[in-house]
Amino acid sequence: MTATHAPSYLKGYEQRYRIDPRGAALAWFKDAKYGLFLHYGLYSVDARHEWIQxxxxxxxxxxxxxxxxxTADRFDAGYICDLTIDAGMKYINITTRHHDSFCLFETKQTPFNSVNSPAHRDLIAExxxxxxxxxxxxxFYYSHxxxxxxxxxxxxxxWGGAPRPKYDTPDPAYAPDHDYDLGxxxxxxxxxIRELLTQYGPVAGIWLDGRGVPMSGDWSKFKLTELYAMIRELQPQCLISYKEGVTGTxxxxxxxxxxxxxxxxxxxICATLFPDKLWGYSSELVHQSKTADEVWDMIARARERNANLLLNTGPCGDGSIHPIHDRVLREVGARLRKKGFPGEK
Incomplete structure (x- = not known):
């Protein structure tokens, strides 16, 4: 990809991309309106919730x-993308690494990743x-x-904001006080994040989470200004989000x-198909998931604010999308094709 060749998702925005990649990406993002959020990781195997640890x-x-x-033996990237399109969505956001630090991509920084699991796969590459x-x-969702x-x-x-589980005694995995270095x-x-931006082609955005931690103290210790500069240098069209914002940039x-x-x-606005503010797959609560009518109302409320809706599903432990969520997403997509987005002629 060069400055004159826009990423495939920016089709229709090529002329602006040649002049202002970030501006083109923002225009596309506003027009996209609706995306699929995927919370998938080790917690999915346990099938209860993503904060079990x-x-x-x-x-x-x-x-x-x-x-x-x-094993991720039923994780099918093509199927997920086709579902996304049928749902009327324009983009996907996936948990490359959640709070438990397990990575769905090949990384030289830690062996705790999907390539070293029985799956032996780089799911992000797929x-x-x-x-x-x-x-x-x-x-790329990334727990920062x-x-x-x-x-x-x-x-x-x-720090506040639930940086670590509150163990009765310090976990031996953590560095002792005399050796600890946040740096x-x-x-x-x-x-x-450099790996994510150099291994997988054009990235629509880096979507950071865990904002409550840096916001509870001196967030400059996390070197976010430098991190954002690196992201924009490596991929000028790559958007940056950190929930409600930390640096303001x-x-x-x-x-x-x-x-x-x-x-x-x-x-x-990010929201989930699961009940009770649940993001990872729950075999018990999936049957209480939101209906197509409820999702339609969520889209309508987002459009009233001229906001996008990022709607979450948590794949099952094997990587498949639960049939209940598959059905709801497709029902909403059919309604969007018939009626357009709520509030729009």
Whole structure:
């Protein structure tokens, strides 16, 4: 890709892309309106929720045993992309690395990744190729503020926002006080995001999470200004979001469930098909998922704010999309094709 060749998802925005890649990407993003969020990781294998390690204070080594059961044998990137298109969506956002630090991509920074699991697959590479071939934008969710495994990740004694599980005694995976260095974690994050931006072709955006941690103290310690500069240098069209924002230089806000802040930037409301603010797959609660009518109302509320809706599904442990969610997404897509987006002629 060169400055004169726009990524496939920016088809129709080529002329602006040649002059202003970031401006072209923002225009596309506002027009896209609707995207698919995928929460997938080791927690999916347990099939209860994505915060099990934190809420149940599962030791780091014990939690890591879930990796032995991670096969992803029904994760089908082509199917996911075709579902996204049939749902009327223009982009996908996937958890490349959630708070548990397990990575769905090949990385030199840690062996704790899908390539080293029984799956032996780089799921991000597969999804990137499928998106590129279908003209879908691909965002990379990345847990920035929280890491429940890294020896030098943010500590509870230094930060708020649930940086680590509240173990009764310090987990042996964590660096002792005399050896602890947050800078090593900051460097780890930068190295991984560099990998994500150099291994998988054009990226629509880096979507950071864990905002409550840096916002609870001196966020400059996380070197976000430098991180954002690196992202924009490596891929000028790549948008940046950190939920409601940390530095103020992000490209759009991404609040959960509803927009509450001033509309000085584009807004993407993230919400989930699961009940009870659940993002990862739950075999028990999937049957209480939102209906097509409820999703339609969510889209309507987002459009009233001129906001995008990023709608989440959590793939099952094997990587498949639950039939209930598949059906709801397709029903909404059929309605969009028939009626257009709510509030639009």
């Amino acid at each position: 934190y809420l149940e204070r599962i030791p780091v080594a014990e939690y890591a045993k879930l990796m032995d059961r991670f 999804l990137a190729e499928a998106c590129r071939g279908r003209g879908l934008g691909l965002f 503020g929280r890491d429940w495994r890294h020896p030098h990740g943010p500590r509870n004694e230094d 090593k974690y900051v460097d780890f994050v930068a190295a991984q 992000e490209d759009f806000r991404a609040p959960e469930y509803k927009a509450t802040e001033a509309d000085d930037k584009p807004i993407e």
